[in-house]
Amino acid sequence: MSDPASICLLRTSAIGDVTHVVPLIRTLQQAWPQASLTWIVGKLERKLVGDLPGVEFVTFDKSAGWAGMREVNAALRGHRFDALLQMQVALRSNMLSLGIKAKRRIGYDHARAKDLHGLVINERIPARTGEHVLDAIGSFCEPLGLKQTSVRWDIPIPDDAHVWAAEQLPGDQPTLLVSPTSSHALRNWLPERYAAVMDHAASRQWRVVLIGGPSANERIMADAVLAACRHQPLDLTGKDTLKKLMAMFCRAQLLLTPDSGPMHMANTVGLKVLGLHAASNPNRSGPYSDRRWCVDKYDAASRKYLGKPASEIPWGSKIERPGVMELIEVNDVIDRFEAAAAV
Structure with missing residues (x-):
């Protein structure tokens, strides 16, 4: 299996969950420093993490409804990713992910999937229970052949x-x-x-x-x-x-x-x-x-x-x-x- 050249991460909210994605970003960057990372994130949440180095951000304004989804689709027009990490199971996020072109679409296991999540993915993270949310999000790199073994944030503070x-x-x-x-x-x-x-x-x-x-x-x-x-x-x-x-x-x-x-x-x-x-x-x-x-x-x-x-x-x-x-x-x-x- 070749290393992915481009990865899209979809986790738009909330603030706490967005912080849990940052260690996954660090894990991906350490393993594949040349890979292009694109993160679809909420408008408020981007104010916290939008200056992470080495990441392209696409803002999803959920208050804009369908127009917000169209803006994300327009920003990603022409992009095709090696992998999509679909880390949010809400119906709105599942619908948003339909506009993302990706060969591999990695989502949650059956127990944690809902709101038609299984219809927008073609691979699943390992089924586990008893995990902290951060560890569950960290496991999204496992289908790609990685393991999150350390947790690092380093969110920039100006x-x-x-x-x-x-x-x-x-x-x-x-x-x-x-x-x-x-x-x-x-x-x-x-x-x-x-x-x-x-x-x-x-x-x-x-x-x-x-x-x-x-x-x-x-x-x-x-x-x-x-x-x-x-x-x-x-x-x-x-x-x-x-x-x-x-x-x-x-x-x-x-x-x-x-x-x-x-x-x-x-x-x-x-x-x-x-x-x-x-x-x-x-x-x-x-x-x-x-x-x-x-x-x-x-x-x-x-x-x-x-x-x-x-x-x-x-x-x-x-x-x-x-x-x-x-x-x-x-x-x-x-x-x-x-x-x-x-x-």
């Missing part, structure tokens, strides 16, 4: 982002960043409980910083957290960019967040993550490198809402039920904060 982060977080005071809002509302913890942990950190002379994007939901959550705080944190909600956020992660000591994009962004730069997991399984979708600081109530959630232990439900099941995050108590999080602070 100098001006580091300058901005240093202005917001000057000095060397230990810093707790709190990103309280997930795009999945049922993964969010309670504002007053965030506030209680933030007050505890402030009482230990930590700098506490509230962060988040510019959306209305993130502003509403931030305001609710601020209203419950006795010690007012620095509020940077809506004031950063994805690159500035990465630069802040480089200066902080700990991030408190539910299962969300910032969790995985922070992991890429080695920041300790105090992840809050009840609705999702941290062993599948938690911070890849180190989950010691996470609160894991996933099994308790499975027993309460599904009537069986997590070991008896399908791998990766989401238990996004009203009230599920209330299984995480303030003292659970303070315990993990103190453990992380002691290292």
Whole structure:
């Protein structure tokens, strides 16, 4: 089998999943430095990874609907790839992939395929269960004869982002960043409980910083957290960019967040993550490198809402039920904060 000269990767979203693709890019580049890599990625997600060297990016604006698909098809007109790595199983992505000309079309195994995924591929990754999402994405190189044996991100962070982060977080005071809002509302913890942990950190002379994007939901959550705080944190909600956020992660000591994009962004730069997991399984979708600081109530959630232990439900099941995050108590999080602070 000859080495591929051109590979197209299709993973448009979300932020966390896009970070999981970067180690695969590094694996492909190390094995075949002369291969042409083209990544079809979402409009927001490109702002995080679009400056990776050695990769041609094609933006898919899903908000544009059919017009967005036509733009991708126009950008790829005349391209024919040795392989397509179709790493997103949503119906929209499966339809988008139909416009990509590729000899080999590699997708998920039968258990992880859905929304007509099997109709747009002609090869599958190995069938496995119990994998972290990053390892599943990494296995897309296996049908090509490779094995992802190391995990490296090195997502570029521009100098001006580091300058901005240093202005917001000057000095060397230990810093707790709190990103309280997930795009999945049922993964969010309670504002007053965030506030209680933030007050505890402030009482230990930590700098506490509230962060988040510019959306209305993130502003509403931030305001609710601020209203419950006795010690007012620095509020940077809506004031950063994805690159500035990465630069802040480089200066902080700990991030408190539910299962969300910032969790995985922070992991890429080695920041300790105090992840809050009840609705999702941290062993599948938690911070890849180190989950010691996470609160894991996933099994308790499975027993309460599904009537069986997590070991008896399908791998990766989401238990996004009203009230599920209330299984995480303030003292659970303070315990993990103190453990992380002691290292």
